[in-house]
Amino acid sequence: MPGVGRIQARPFSSIDEPEDYLGRICYNENPLGPSPLGLQALRDEAVLAHRYPNWLNTNVESVLAEYYEMSSDQFCVGAGATEMIQKVADAFLGPEDEVITAYPSYTQIANQAITNGGTAVYVPLDENYDIDLSAILDAVTENTTLISLVNPNNPLGRIFTSDDFASFMDQVPEGIVVCVDEAYYEYVTDPNYETVIPYIQDGKPVVVIRTFSKVYGLAGERIGYTVSTPELTDQIEDVQLYATVTRTSQAAAIASLEDIDHIDATLSLNQEAKSILYAGFDNLGLSYIPSETSFMMVDCGVEVQPVAEALSEAGYIIRHGWDMPNHLRVSTGTIDEMNGFIEALGNALESVSVQSNIVPLSPGIKHIYPNPFNQSCKIKITSHENEKVLLIIYDTLGRKVMTLANQTLTPGNHEFSWNGKNIFGKNVASGTYLLHMIHGEFVSTQSLQLVK
Numbered sequence: 001m002p003g004v005g006r007i008q009a010r011p012f013s014s015i016d017e018p019e020d021y022l023g024r025i026c027y028n029e030n031p032l033g034p035s036p037l038g039l040q041a042l043r044d045e046a047v048l049a050h051r052y053p054n055w056l057n058t059n060v061e062s063v064l065a066e067y068y069e070m071s072s073d074q075f076c077v078g079a080g081a082t083e084m085i086q087k088v089a090d091a092f093l094g095p096e097d098e099v100i101t102a103y104p105s106y107t108q109i110a111n112q113a114i115t116n117g118g119t120a121v122y123v124p125l126d127e128n129y130d131i132d133l134s135a136i137l138d139a140v141t142e143n144t145t146l147i148s149l150v151n152p153n154n155p156l157g158r159i160f161t162s163d164d165f166a167s168f169m170d171q172v173p174e175g176i177v178v179c180v181d182e183a184y185y186e187y188v189t190d191p192n193y194e195t196v197i198p199y200i201q202d203g204k205p206v207v208v209i210r211t212f213s214k215v216y217g218l219a220g221e222r223i224g225y226t227v228s229t230p231e232l233t234d235q236i237e238d239v240q241l242y243a244t245v246t247r248t249s250q251a252a253a254i255a256s257l258e259d260i261d262h263i264d265a266t267l268s269l270n271q272e273a274k275s276i277l278y279a280g281f282d283n284l285g286l287s288y289i290p291s292e293t294s295f296m297m298v299d300c301g302v303e304v305q306p307v308a309e310a311l312s313e314a315g316y317i318i319r320h321g322w323d324m325p326n327h328l329r330v331s332t333g334t335i336d337e338m339n340g341f342i343e344a345l346g347n348a349l350e351s352v353s354v355q356s357n358i359v360p361l362s363p364g365i366k367h368i369y370p371n372p373f374n375q376s377c378k379i380k381i382t383s384h385e386n387e388k389v390l391l392i393i394y395d396t397l398g399r400k401v402m403t404l405a406n407q408t409l410t411p412g413n414h415e416f417s418w419n420g421k422n423i424f425g426k427n428v429a430s431g432t433y434l435l436h437m438i439h440g441e442f443v444s445t446q447s448l449q450l451v452k
């Protein structure tokens with residue numbers, strides 16, 4: 001079974017923010033600031049702050065309808081994608097219901113399902129850190145009412161293609177609503193990526209979530225929306241509060257939608273910032289997950305918490321977590337922020353490695369990812385001296401399935417992978433397997449779940 005239950009996914013950095021930071025590169029905010037047209041509209045509207053806003057955001061909805069050439073009863077506007085995710089969960093997830101989602105991903109909808117008394121099922125990403133759409137279909141049960149996908153995914157920055165989604169939609173059983181969070185839609189450059197809004201135009205039970213927080217630079221204003229069929233939009237509006245979106249947010253959103261210059265400048269800065277990050281990581285010898293968004297994950301090769309702390313001391317706030325203990329997520333920023341961050345990251349890694357040379361690394365199996373896994377998993381271990389390491393997979397009856405390592409390794413971190421095959425090259429059955437690590441005096445065991 002894939003993982004089930006609540007995942008602690010605070011959207012906030014675990015590091016205290018220094019007041020005089022040099023780079024707040026942890027929340028995927030727009031480093032260029034708000035759209036200038038949006039800012040002007042916001043300022044103009046502020047003088048009416050004593051008057052209630054348009055209660056149900058019909059002003060924004062009709063502008064969106066014109067922009068998308070759809071009907072205004074297909075839009076529901078709320079206080080950021082955050083409110084809309086909650087409303088989608090409230091509309092489609094009752095106490096008996098189940099949502100299926102990927103992990104790591106943006107798990108707010110799954111947590112809301114649990115708050116509503118329902119169940120959340122998490123399906124691990126595949127070995128390329130992509131959302132495993134076929135494993136998601138395999139996880140469907142008679143209680144599934146919602147499948148929630150984030151495309152591009154956060155925190156990985158990876159996409160699924162329009163072809164992948166087409167074949168997925170062909171197999172989604174009737175009666176299930178598919179919600180696709182497209183918060184970073186505008187940033188994607190891969191030509192195989194498309195919005196799923198055309199499925200809505202074909203009457204399919206699809207909800208798309210969009211936000212003004214990212215490319216429009218209005219994260220502090222709190223405005224986002226859903227696009228869906230009129231029937232599903234009705235269901236979302238049934239659970240909606242009124243007047244959660246301020247006048248200034250409504251005005252800023254309407255004006256920023258057409259601020260093409262600001263959008264272009266944002267996207268071109270994003271590309272430049274990503275190039276600086278990629279080159280910087282290459283220079284530092286770090287591997288990273290190429291991203292289609294305004295953030296990316298980099299593998300620091302060591303436990304990342306002390307690196308994050310050293311970065312914070314240097315004024316750069318990043319995020320980490322999602323059961324990926326060696327990765328940090330960095331948002332794109334200004335050119336200065338990117339150059340400064342790369343320099344600070346180099347220093348942070350150096351200071352952490354100096355400290356870890358003083359305190360010897362403890363040997364062991366550090367991380368198995370993903371686990372449960374479908375096709376293959378990565379296994380990170382630490383060895384502490386030039387001594388042989390044996391890494392062997394057994395089944396639960398104690399029979400040897402595969403030897404992954406039987407060699408002398410240099411002290412430090414090493415990565416292996418297992419593709420679910422036995423020593424004869426045959427695929428083994430779904431189930432629990434045990435990974436043993438023997439390293440001199442040291443012995444440890446961890447279990448792996450193969451899910452087909």
Ligand SMILES: Cc1ncc(COP(=O)(O)O)c(C=O)c1O
Nearest residue numbers: 080081082106154183211213224
């Ligand atoms: C994938 C995803 N969805 C939704 C949100 C929430 O966006 P908003 O600021 O519109 O509430 C975020 C915020 O970072 C996000 O990354």
